[in-house]
Amino acid sequence: MTIELHTWNTPNGRKISVALEEMGLPYKVFPVNIGKGEQMKPEFLKISPNNKIPAIVDPMGPDGKPVSVFESGAILLYLGEKTGQFLPKSLGDRIPVLEWLMWQMGGFGPMPGQVHHFIALENEADRAYGLKRFSDETRRLYGVLDRRLADHEFVAGALSVADFAILGWAWRHPRHKVALEDFPNVKRWYEQLMARPAVQRGFEVKLD
Structure with a gap:
């Protein structure tokens, strides 16, 4: 199933689009225009309580249940764990x-x-x-x-x-x-x- 990527054209945002492409995961982009304050909208704060991009929503998270992840470093670790790619097992x-x-x-x-x-x-x-x-x-x-x-x-x-x-x-x-x-x-x-x-x-x- 397709991952939602809530992001903008920043270094932290680009980290995640690069990782998703390298991992071959299907995703859909939901732009969050931080210049217009869209990161403060209540619907975005539900998945990113620190009102920062990026954030993802994975409909097939752990145990097949939906999960949202915020903070770019946490997202990278989550995606590495999920796919078994670019994150060594040992x-x-x-x-x-x-x-x-x-x-x-x-x-x-x-x-x-x-x-x-x-x-x-x-x-x-x-x-x-x-x-x-x-x-x-x-x-x-x-x-x-x-x-x-x-x-x-x-x-x-x-x-x-x-x-x-x-x-x-x-x-x-x-x-x-x-x-x-x-x-x-x-x-x-x-x-x-x-x-x-x-x-x-x-x-x-x-x-x-």
Whole structure:
């Protein structure tokens, strides 16, 4: 049965459309225009109580019963468990996937997101302080990722949900004012992933 994807054209939203395409799961997109405040509608809050996109509704959840899942990291883990894809079964192999997924959720998302915020400010004093602070931290995180990818094809060994999570934010590197040429291992990884047909389909899903 078809999964409902409630989402918008953001890094966190794109993580899920990419994952669904890679996993070959049927889904239907329900756009949630966050610019118009549609994430605050009562019907959306029923499936995403934190009023953030993305969220999914799976009519064939555990035990064949419908289930809704919010928070992009939780959705990726749910889909990995559901399909048995991109999420290793053994604990030893799963540890790096969880580490790098949490790394993205805790840092490589919130920090670039702050860059997005301060770039848009009109007050130059506020803008300059915040932009330098969060831009420096964003570049540090790109450096962490670059070092990891120096001797790993993907962040956690085999291609996994952690890669999809990080890719959603690396996709916005021009907006972060980050040149991937400064991080050659990230550049190689990024171009390799973006060349995958399913990833391309995930980014081509019309959301706005």
